[in-house]
Amino acid sequence: MSSPGDYDAVRKDIAALLHQPEYDDGSAGPVLVRLAWHSAGTYDAETDTGGSNGAGMRYEAEGGDPANAGLQHARVFLEPLKEKHNWITYADLWTLAGAVAIKEMGGPEISWLPGRTDYVDDSKLPPRGRLPDGAQGADHLRWIFYRMGFSDQEIVALSGAHNLGRCHADRSGFDGAWVNAPTRFSNTYFRLMISRSWKEKTLDNGVRQFVHYDEDAEEELMMLPTDLALMADPSFKHWVQVYAKDKDKFFEDFAKVFTKLIELGITRDEKGQITNTDNEKGGYHS
Ligand code: CCH
Secondary structure (H helix, E strand, O other): OOOOOOHHHHHHHHHHHOEOOOOOOOEOHHHHHHHHHHHHOOOEOOOOEOOOOOOHHHOHHHHOOHHHOOHHHHHHHHHHHHHHOOOOOHHHHHHHHHHHHHHHOOOOOOOOOOOOOOOEOHHHOOOOOOOOOOOOOHHHHHHHHHHHOOOHHHHHHHHHHHHOOEEOOOOOOOOEEOOOOOOOOOOHHHHHHHHOOOEEEEOOOOOEEEEEOOOOOOOOEEEOHHHHHHHHOHHHHHHHHHHHHOHHHHHHHHHHHHHHHHOOOOOEOOOOOEOOOOOOOOOEOO
16 A cells, blocks of 8 residues: 555556566566557547546456457556555556656656546547557548647657557557567667568468568567558658657657647646546446
């Protein structure tokens, strides 16, 4: 147990749980970052639905979306922390875990504010299909990310998270990691995108992705069709080039845009208190 509001105690425990020698590349970090992103990336600005508030992924309607396959691993990693610090909401814990994981893996400091509730408003449950499909191209990326209010520059900066982790054939159907050191946050993803030649490959399961075999690497590296769409579109490509050259600029922009992502759908007063959650009206609690 910790005292309610002791987020530093939670941060410490998140940092300590990242080391998972038996899991993937030895770290829970990448899948925690993906959990934070998918919890928030359902937001729709026009209807003000979706977003990290509410932690709807605990329920089948959202958690069972095929786009969220595999994220139960992230939730299971965090469950002992939720028990220990039972005053924190899932919505805060998931977003904080992503922010702490990025920093612990060598990335920038992400500014994070608490206050999300686990209250789910049925009328605001996001429909499935709001998360991006890796098999698509630039138009799809714009359709998904403009809906949340992101610009082309922000789309590219956010995509840089693919410097972390890997695809799992039994989760998304895609397979492999984007970079050689997938638990170290860097701009390598952008550098490899530009400097290597990527060949189309159809996996045994029929899924199409792009691959490059690097002599220094133990395994073939990969890119999704959506990743390489960033190179095919002039406006996106500009930012890929900027971030490939300038790691500090990437870190700075990534930190800003990740904070924006985990704040989608949340309005705060000048003290930072969330003003648009209404626990009294309809819906249900966990
Ligand atoms: Fe992603 N991502 N992502 N992604 N993603 C996958 C894995 C990770 C897309 C598709 C996939 C973002 C944007 C996109 C992470 C962070 C972010 C996988 C493999 C697919 C497919 C899943 C599996 O098989 O386990 C597509 C399409 C987009 C479009 O833009 C954004 C934005 C972020 C965060 C800011 C991370 C981290 C992973 C690795 C997860 C792991 O388990 O290792």
